[in-house]
Structures are given as C-alpha cells and as structure tokens.
Amino acid sequence: MKPIKFNFKTFLISMSIVGVFTLLTLFAAVITDEGTDRSGIIIITLARLFHVFRFPTHTLFFDFMNGIMFFMGLIINCFLYGFFIERMYWVFIINRTKKYWT
Helix, strand or coil, X not given: CCCCCCCHXXXXXXXXXXXXXXXXXXXXXXXXXXXXXXXXXXXXXHHHHHHHHCHHHHHXXXXXXXXXXXXXXXXXXXXXXXXXXXXXXXXXXXXXXXXXXX
16 A cells, blocks of 8 residues: 655645635624625525534534634644645545556
C-alpha cells in the first residue's frame, strides 16, 4: 500500500474558501436575525446555509459555544471542511489520474 500524500496548498485554498463562505453566511444570519433583511432570497438562502457551515462543533458542543468559543468553533469547522475537501480532491482527482485503483 502506497503512502497517502497530503497536499498542503489544496488544504489552505479549500480552507480559505470555506472560511469566506462561513463569514458570508454568518453575516447573512445576523442580518436575518436582526430583521434588517430587505434584499430577499439571496440573504435568506445564505442565512439558512449557515447551519451547514457551523455543523460539527456547534451542533455537538452547543452548550460550550458562547463568547470566543463561538468563533473558535467556526475556525475548527473551517479546518475540518478544508481537510475533508483536500482528501476528496485526492481521492477523486489525483488518485484516479495516477491509476492507483487498478
């Protein structure tokens, strides 16, 4: 069995993209909660997607997610999603092009 290589560049790029989407959905959720939503379906859709981007830590450890831990949980989620995307990139793109499956 060949060792699995970890691509740090892909991890950083995917983590950054997930981080931007997390911030966008957080701001949309705040806008919707405050009642200043006048832009319609885009803000509402982003606000609902915030539940996806906060999934592992905020769902499992909801009682501990207050204060600074709220943002630490979001950062941990970005790391987890970045790692997951990097592994899926390796499985579906790199692994198939190098013919490891044969």
